Amino acid sequence: MESAYMLVFVLGLLGVASTDFLINDLDHPCVRKCKTGQKPMTCEYDWTVESYLSMSRACYQCPFNEFDCHLPHCIPMAGYMRPVYSVNRRLPGPSIQVCENDVIVVKVRNRMQNEEGEGIHWHGLHMRNAQHMDGVPHITQCPISAGHDFTYKFEANLPGTHWWHSHAGNHRSDGLFGPIIIRQSEKDDINSDLYDKDDPSHVITIIEWTKAMSSTVDLSLFHAVQMSPCDGILINGKGTNHVVTRPDNTSASVGHHLMYVKKGLRYRFRVIGAAANVAAFIFSIDNHRLKVIAMDGAPVTPFDVDRITVFSGDRYDIVVTADQRPTNYWIRVAGLLDCFRHQEVGILRYAGTPKGTVPRADRTRRAEGSLLNPFDGNLSHDATFISELTDAEEKRDDLSHADVTHYLELNGVWRNGAKGLHHPVFYPYERASNTTYTDTPVTVINNISFAFPEVPLLSHWQDVKPSSWCNEDSLRKSGKNCMYVACDCIHRIDIKENQVVELVFINILDVLAHQMHLHGYTTEIIGMAKMYKYFTIEDFKRLDAEGKIKRNLKNAPRKDSFMVPQGGYLILRFRANNPGWWLLHCHVDYHLKLGMGMVIHVEGDMAPPPADMPKCTNF
Ligand SMILES: *[C@@H]1O[C@H](CO)[C@@H](O)[C@H](O)[C@H]1NC(C)=O
Numbered sequence: 044m045e046s047a048y049m050l051v052f053v054l055g056l057l058g059v060a061s062t063d064f065l066i067n068d069l070d071h072p073c074v075r076k077c078k079t080g081q082k083p084m085t086c087e088y089d090w091t092v093e094s095y096l097s098m099s100r101a102c103y104q105c106p107f108n109e110f111d112c113h114l115p116h117c118i119p120m121a122g123y124m125r126p127v128y129s130v131n132r133r134l135p136g137p138s139i140q141v142c143e144n145d146v147i148v149v150k151v152r153n154r155m156q157n158e159e160g161e162g163i164h165w166h167g168l169h170m171r172n173a174q175h176m177d178g179v180p181h182i183t184q185c186p187i188s189a190g191h192d193f194t195y196k197f198e199a200n201l202p203g204t205h206w207w208h209s210h211a212g213n214h215r216s217d218g219l220f221g222p223i224i225i226r227q228s229e230k231d232d233i234n235s236d237l238y239d240k241d242d243p244s245h246v247i248t249i250i251e252w253t254k255a256m257s258s259t260v261d262l263s264l265f266h267a268v269q270m271s272p273c274d275g276i277l278i279n280g281k282g283t284n285h286v287v288t289r290p291d292n293t294s295a296s297v298g299h300h301l302m303y304v305k306k307g308l309r310y311r312f313r314v315i316g317a318a319a320n321v322a323a324f325i326f327s328i329d330n331h332r333l334k335v336i337a338m339d340g341a342p343v344t345p346f347d348v349d350r351i352t353v354f355s356g357d358r359y360d361i362v363v364t365a366d367q368r369p370t371n372y373w374i375r376v377a378g379l380l381d382c383f384r385h386q387e388v389g390i391l392r393y394a395g396t397p398k399g400t401v402p403r404a405d406r407t408r409r410a411e412g413s414l415l416n417p418f419d420g421n422l423s424h425d426a427t428f429i430s431e432l433t434d435a436e437e438k439r440d441d442l443s444h445a446d447v448t449h450y451l452e453l454n455g456v457w458r459n460g461a462k463g464l465h466h467p468v469f470y471p472y473e474r475a476s477n478t479t480y481t482d483t484p485v486t487v488i489n490n491i492s493f494a495f496p497e498v499p500l501l502s503h504w505q506d507v508k509p510s511s512w513c514n515e516d517s518l519r520k521s522g523k524n525c526m527y528v529a530c531d532c533i534h535r536i537d538i539k540e541n542q543v544v545e546l547v548f549i550n551i552l553d554v555l556a557h558q559m560h561l562h563g564y565t566t567e568i569i570g571m572a573k574m575y576k577y578f579t580i581e582d583f584k585r586l587d588a589e590g591k592i593k594r595n596l597k598n599a600p601r602k603d604s605f606m607v608p609q610g611g612y613l614i615l616r617f618r619a620n621n622p623g624w625w626l627l628h629c630h631v632d633y634h635l636k637l638g639m640g641m642v643i644h645v646e647g648d649m650a651p652p653p654a655d656m657p658k659c660t661n662f
Pocket residue numbers: 290291292
């Protein structure tokens with residue numbers, strides 16, 4: 044068969060409606076208009092997690108026949124064949140879109156080829172009274188072992204744009220992620236008068252892609268010279284920068300991601316930053332301004348800007364007014380950091396514009412104009428930190444006095460023996476770093492590199508050997524000096540229930556970008572700044588004592604994922620009213636692997652585990 048039109052036609056005739064053939068998630072019964080007082084629904088999803096392949100035979104003549112790129116089980120990515128991890132053979136994975144107070148039930152069948160364990164995290168949701176559903180292997184659950192199933196069940200009680208992703212190994216980087224959108228009724232949505240349409244198809248995920256699998260790229264970085272960490276960018280799974288050539292020398296690329304609008308209407312777009320590693324993206328739409336109305340699900344007083352830097356874990360809800368001449372406009376996603384060479388584009392197409400046309404503007408040009416969340420922290424060119432935005436909701440809680448402050452220094456350090464990077468005898472840093480091999484620092488918080496425990500802390504913390512735990516105090520008492528030896532342990536801080544906690548992140552180096560994510564909470568961002576130098580906790584404390592650190596205690600914006608300015612600081616506050624064992628970590632996948640994580644243990648009553656909780660094999 045030349046193409047697969049025929050197949051789809053035949054399936055249609057047979058009336059096949061099994062979820063195996065459910066091409067469009069937006070046909071799920073839970074995707075509906077949300078009304079005040081409507082009965083919540085139970086929204087069920089059946090997911091198979093698999094090792095799979097982009098440009099598989101399911102893609103038929105893709106990209107030469109654009110239609111084929113949209114066939115079931117076809118993951119085009121950028122038209123490049125490589126192994127991927129996927130849910131239901133799609134990338135990004137299924138889009139969960141529900142109304143506030145619905146119950147989300149996801150059956151995860153782990154069918155990984157190489158026996159990998161799995162865990163799915165619901166990024167942005169707090170798992171209040173459902174701590175076991177947070178999906179972090181060895182923190183909140185045993186991994187779902189290959190061949191086994193586990194059903195996650197939780198309430199959609201936090202409206203906004205969120206996402207789900209694997210929290211096992213590098214699975215997220217290789218394709219295991221997708222959106223979770225929780226809508227409210229018009230009446231409950233504080234910013235609903237700012238837009239006319241909140242179309243389920245107007246969700247945009249952005250991730251970088253690499254020719255090699257993420258674990259291969261990581262191993263090259265850990266043990267030799269890093270292979271290309273970014274070969275392009277995908278907008279909703281589509282990258283157009285790779286040219287596929289056939290033996291007869293005809294060539295084609297995967298088509299642009301398209302978003303449709305009608306002139307005169309105001310649209311709510313939901314942008315999700317899914318970057319795997321050291322990448323960030325500047326999002327913009329030619330000729331259109333972006334009105335930011337929410338960040339990580341939390342509404343803000345509307346803020347107009349031309350461009351937004353989107354890091355891993357960030358979600359921005361924006362309103363775009365279709366008030367331009369009805370034609371095509373580039374949606375630009377400009378790469379930063381490891382992706383600085385790449386820019387991907389999608390198309391914003393007004394109704395009435397002919398199919399197959401593209402915008403006239405130069406697609407390689409980088410957008411200019413005002414910028415929210417500058418990655419370099421440089422505010423001199425019309426850039427604004429997210430900490431300058433204002434929460435749109437009434438103050439719910441008074442966080443003006445912190446009961447406890449923790450200073451967390453983010454750093455990359457050179458410690459022989461740590462994380463297996465540099466063997467202390469065979470190839471220590473001193474010997475291996477001046478050869479053709481560069482070295483790779485261990486990423487640490489307060490000089491500690493996080494070791495994942497053998498058993499999940501939430502249910503089995505009492506089984507952890509006392510000597511495996513650590514924090515600054517315990518290390519000081521034990522006399523271990525992490526400045527010389529690798530401190531590789533379960534970094535944990537204990538917080539009393541309902542205390543107001545202040546976290547001060549210090550990004551000591553002016554060269555490493557970190558995007559921190561705290562599970563279980565949405566916190567207030569009460570301050571951030573770049574200091575343009577090697578900046579230490581002592582420097583921060585001194586400036587603070589001199590009254591030179593500004594804290595915004597009035598309507599500070601809220602988020603759950605945060606870029607910490609390089610050579611600078613970020614201050615968060617939250618009330619610890621959600622007991623649990625919550626991972627706090629860098630969202631750069633390999634920074635977490637190399638140790639940039641810790642556990643915030645908030646004391647208090649936890650929900651009982653469900654009966655079918657996965658078990659770890661060795662107990
Ligand atoms: C395709 O291009 C290559 C290099 O330009 C050339 O050597 C080859 O003969 C071409 N093949 C065909 C079928 O035209």
